[in-house]
Amino acid sequence: MSTMTATERISVPSPRPRRSTRGRASSIVLGVVAWVVGLIFITPVVWMILTALHSEVDAATNPPSFFAPLTGASFAEFFGASGGVNPWPFLINSAVASVVSTLIVLVLSTAAAYSLAVRRIERWSDVLFFLLSTKMLPMVAGLLPIYIVARMFGILDTWLLLIIIYSAMNMPIAVWMMRSFLAEIPIAVLEAAEIDGARLPRVFLQILLPLTAPGLAATALICVIFSWNELLFASVLTSTAAGTAPVFLTGFVTSQGLFLSQVCAASLVISVPVLAAGIAAQDKLVQGLSMGAVK
Structure with missing residues (x-):
């Protein structure tokens, strides 16, 4: 019965170390921070879009009325449909x-x-x-x-x-x-x-x-x-x-x-x-x- 030398032995790859709990937690925290920062930057844009789709009366309310009826009157006014200045x-x-x-x-x-x-x-x-x-x-x-x-x-x-x-x-x-x-x-x-x-x-x-x-x-x-x-x-x-x-x-x-x-x-x-x-x-x-x- 032949024996295998040390150089002939097949090395079994060691299993990859599992990701530590601390690493997963840091990734989750960074993801949440990225989403929060993104929402902070996109909030003024969303607010502007909603304001543009509201009438002047609803847009001037304080606090603003987000669920007021939507209308395109402001866009029509911009393009001069209501007799305004031609943009x-x-x-x-x-x-x-x-x-x-x-x-x-x-x-x-x-x-x-x-x-x-x-x-x-x-x-x-x-x-x-x-x-x-x-x-x-x-x-x-x-x-x-x-x-x-x-x-x-x-x-x-x-x-x-x-x-x-x-x-x-x-x-x-x-x-x-x-x-x-x-x-x-x-x-x-x-x-x-x-x-x-x-x-x-x-x-x-x-x-x-x-x-x-x-x-x-x-x-x-x-x-x-x-x-x-x-x-x-x-x-x-x-x-x-x-x-x-x-x-x-x-x-x-x-x-x-x-x-x-x-x-x-x-x-x-x-x-x-x-x-x-x-x-x-x-x-x-x-x-x-x-x-x-x-x-």
């Missing part, structure tokens, strides 16, 4: 200023980020600090000079003025974001393209842009949100021809009081384009915001 020109103005300024920012910020991350210029860190320092000045501090210059050139209450302001407003954050995305691209990929004879325009179009598509989506969405929601410059530098959606919202605050239900309905409608853009770019946005998080 479409304001929405179009916001869309044009936001989209055009975002496209300009993406083109300029990508070129600037390339020179700061890939082909680093001299004193590139000083350039980054200068861009960041422009965001330290309160926006209201530059309101009067911008108003005087815009009046001198005759561009008050125009799309052009909003596009220039929004482009300048979003440029610093866009350059910082695009630089962080471009810094993640291996230099060897670009050098290989140059060895194969690819010139800079081809490198940008066929290599850099596909690799930084998540970063471009994240940067574009943030620029659109900032431009779409901007109120200070739009309320002072525009009136009727180029008034934006946030300016339209302020029209519900009248001498008779605040039309709460109509404000909530208008806020929901105005939030839909940005929400739709976020959902459409959700995958690219998550990838872009997480680029560089894992080495």
Whole structure:
């Protein structure tokens, strides 16, 4: 009868240790905390939706009447069905200023980020600090000079003025974001393209842009949100021809009081384009915001 040596013995894998009671309890606590935080953030949105679906009388009650009859009168008032102000020109103005300024920012910020991350210029860190320092000045501090210059050139209450302001407003954050995305691209990929004879325009179009598509989506969405929601410059530098959606919202605050239900309905409608853009770019946005998080 042959005996098995120690090296020939079949080792039986030990059973996996069971998860401790403390670990399960901590997971349950973290799950409950996550749900509570989520409910805290979603409660104002649900409240706004219910308020928009109530009449002005029910929306103004204190405490609010959550079980009051639902109606779409506030949405009809927003779209001008009851003889109110037409919101479409304001929405179009916001869309044009936001989209055009975002496209300009993406083109300029990508070129600037390339020179700061890939082909680093001299004193590139000083350039980054200068861009960041422009965001330290309160926006209201530059309101009067911008108003005087815009009046001198005759561009008050125009799309052009909003596009220039929004482009300048979003440029610093866009350059910082695009630089962080471009810094993640291996230099060897670009050098290989140059060895194969690819010139800079081809490198940008066929290599850099596909690799930084998540970063471009994240940067574009943030620029659109900032431009779409901007109120200070739009309320002072525009009136009727180029008034934006946030300016339209302020029209519900009248001498008779605040039309709460109509404000909530208008806020929901105005939030839909940005929400739709976020959902459409959700995958690219998550990838872009997480680029560089894992080495």
